[in-house]
Amino acid sequence: MINMFAYNIPFASIFIMMVAAIVTPLLPKRSRIPEKLSCYAIALVAVLSAYLLYALTYPGQSLSFNFPMGHFPAPWGNELRAGPLEAVLSLVFCVAMLLSLTGNFSSTAEDIAPGRRQIFCVLVNLLTASLLALTYTNDLFTAYVFIEINTIAACAIVAVKEGAETARAALRYLVMSLVGSGLVMIAICLLYDLTGHLLMQNMHGAILVLVTTKSYMIPLTVSLALITAGLAIKSALYPFASWLPDAHGTSTNASSAILSGLVLKGHIFTIIKIFYRVFGLDVIHMLRMDTAIFILGLVAMIMGSVHALRQNNVKRMIAWSSVAQVGYIFLGVGLNTTAGIAAACLHIIVHACVKPMLFTAAGGLSNAAGHKKGLHALMGTFYVNTWAGLGLIAGACSMMGIPGFAGFASKLSLTLASFDSSVVVWALAALATSSVLNALYYVPAVIVIMTHHKDAHKNFTAPKPTKLYKFSMFIFLTLNFYLGLFCVPLLRLITRGVNVL
């Protein structure tokens, strides 16, 4: 039995972030207190999640537990559920969120009007709370409610930077995201009508009965397709990813890092939960959803990189690269095995650590080049802001899958996972092609920033990177190498987490 302190952590994490969000509007305006409050709250939740992870993996502990929200047990009341996977993910989400905020502290101050900064902090707190709730929830309707919070807050942190470009991007994101929410809502209604439950394991039991008796097969298939399509739109799976480069490429650096690294992952983890806990892998295979996801993942891996190759703006290039990386995750989910899903979860973690680092680095470099985002304008900026340059190089190596960097670990585990399935040739071919394509656009970027340019130092009048920026980048780099070199215990932990999911 788990100790009482750890038992209350899932509830406490969500609660702390919600209370921080609610208190923030009451704090004095035009001060930096709201930002500090956000950072401290997120750091506290990160520490709590780390303790929960320690308590759950301590030898002799039960690996997962349920937490009823209120005096009524699960099918009647709401319920949270925590296992090693949920604990790892919430730890990674909090750390990446914290580093995205601290690393971009100065660029946030430049981009966002002082009157709006307080509300930006409210939205960041709400986003963190919704990500934690999506990670821990055991109830499909609760998941939907927090998807809504996530949607509104995510669109608002794009629009928080003033300008026609961001307003257009935010509007586009809002429309696509709401289409996704609508599909998810319809699917949840259909599933409730068919199963009579909203709690995940009870739904699973009812769906197994439906499948064995072959009743209501059309509504079941349609609801699975709708919920997958809805969440795929929100997590930018390729044909539905047209909103992503605008939203992630034009917003302020902190927003880009948070959106690319974390917001997409919350929705993907919800899909994994729905596949694994609500439907079950056998039913998913029977309804052929794994094949659909696998093919879309393959297409996304290639097309995301092809689009990234055509970009001139460094932030848009990194944004399109996110589309390709989401393709990797869906490839793992589409393998429809425990190993595949574990590899997908590892890639979620890797991408959540690497993509914010890339956006923070790109922000630092374009700041060093006088706020120019064109790739050719960044020539020689490595020598102005070395920390940002190191971040971009490490991120690029990670995305290409160079051994020793984080991306290598997840690509390796995806490759190993694909050997168990019948589609191994396709998976390997796509992994190889996509890695080469990644190199084709990341290597030129690295060459550009490291090329000496005779006028460079004259033009670059940007202030030196702050201590906080250097510190955040150092942690990002450390995480990157840690994930790349010591991924085996983490992968074992994730596999245990997936097994008890």
Added chain:
Amino acid sequence: MNEELKNIWRAFFNWVMGNGPRPENEVIPPEPPPDLPFTQKPHDKYTRFHEATLKERYNQWLEIHGLHIFAILYTGLSVLTCIVIVSLLLATVAELPPFGHERNPANNEVIRRYVEHGGHETGAQNIVAGLILDYRAFDTFGESAVLFTAAVSVLMLLGASRRNKTDTHSLPSSNAMDAYSIHAPPMRHHTFRKDDVILRAVASLSIPVILMMGCVVVINGHLSPGGGFSGGAILSTALILCANAYGFERVHEFFNERTFIVSSSTALMIYALSKGYSFFTGANHIHSVIPKGTIGNILSGGLILPLNICVGLIVAGTLYGFYALFSEGDM
């Protein structure tokens, strides 16, 4: 060989820079000779259609018809997609369990407990109120937070940006502005008449009634149909009517941006803290000190009455806030 390699490297380098051949290497097309022979007139884009090459003809055609064809294709594909989705959903609905049948999957032990023991377990006569504010209070907390998020986002996008424009640009001075007080903010989207006697007379009669009705619906939420969401919507209509009859300044005197932020945040905070206590005691099997009361009394249902009031405040503020921000750009 070496020269070739250098050329390839230069081409790669240029491609890396992202802008093709660099400007100094770019081949500038020679100017056309000033005097053309009589027979070779410079061809006109639209009159000499038959002289243009196939590609030029295609480009001209695209310029004239492209948008039109795109519009047709776009509409056609949209209609087709809608038809496919609609027929798919209709086919699904036709297959669903019949509405209200007693053997439906949704009629299970979950619903049975809500209906049979709802009143006794939550202390609320209105089972729906007991369901959303006690059994599944976490979802309702999330829903209130959705409203809060939306209101805060709209306030940030419309409120703050318009106010910045007031600081930087001069105030527009049209006749419509004269109807307002001296502190007239800009960006009015509709004019309002000061002398609308009928509207004011009706409003002065109906606003107290509407407010009373809203309070009754909120406060009796646990006894009769209604509750925070519906009562809050009624309360907001009173504010909107007041704003239309007497002007936004009148509402501004007692309900402005600061009041809205403070009331919404405080209400949500009371919800979070009281329900947080309830979640904590419930999950850890600690006895909760909140009394249930006698079913049917106004002071019954445990936390449901205060929670309804909180939700009512949030909903009323948010709906009025949306109206004020979208029509006025200020609150």
